[in-house]
Amino acid sequence: MTARSLAALAEAFAAGTLPKSEWTHEAHLRVGAWHVHHHGAAAALPLLRARIRRLNERHGTANIATGGYHETITAAYVELIDAFLARAPGENDLEARVAMLLASPLADRSALFRYWSRERLLSPEARAAWLPPDREPLIGG
Numbered sequence: 001m002t003a004r005s006l007a008a009l010a011e012a013f014a015a016g017t018l019p020k021s022e023w024t025h026e027a028h029l030r031v032g033a034w035h036v037h038h039h040g041a042a043a044a045l046p047l048l049r050a051r052i053r054r055l056n057e058r059h060g061t062a063n064i065a066t067g068g069y070h071e072t073i074t075a076a077y078v079e080l081i082d083a084f085l086a087r088a089p090g091e092n093d094l095e096a097r098v099a100m101l102l103a104s105p106l107a108d109r110s111a112l113f114r115y116w117s118r119e120r121l122l123s124p125e126a127r128a129a130w131l132p133p134d135r136e137p138l139i140g141g
């Protein structure tokens with residue numbers, strides 16, 4: 001796990017100062033969990049959307065049809081993280097619940113392929129806008 005505390009990671013992410021080298025899959029999940037916990041899933045999604053796009057731009061990553069921000073992946077993880085945090089023990093210890101999240105199958109980089117075919121999830125359409133799963137319903141992971 002990264003040396004940054006969850007709060008410090010979320011702060012650097014929100015400020016747009018998180019170095020590209022630290023913007024990993026794990027960091028995405030940790031930041032997503034922090035936002036869902038502090039803002040609720042409905043408010044977290046637009047915050048994450050705007051902040052990921054801005055951080056990508058600061059890193060020189062274009063948010064285009066073939067790269068950068070991915071709406072379906074972000075929205076799916078917000079829903080799955082919300083469900084995970086709701087059922088994880090230790091309601092008041094977010095760091096511990098995020099550690100459980102990172103140790104769960106949900107943290108696997110291929111976790112969303114349970115719900116989406118590779119072709120559908122990695123399509124420009126799924127990157128630009130929400131596309132529902134084509135394999136099985138997205139129900140709380």
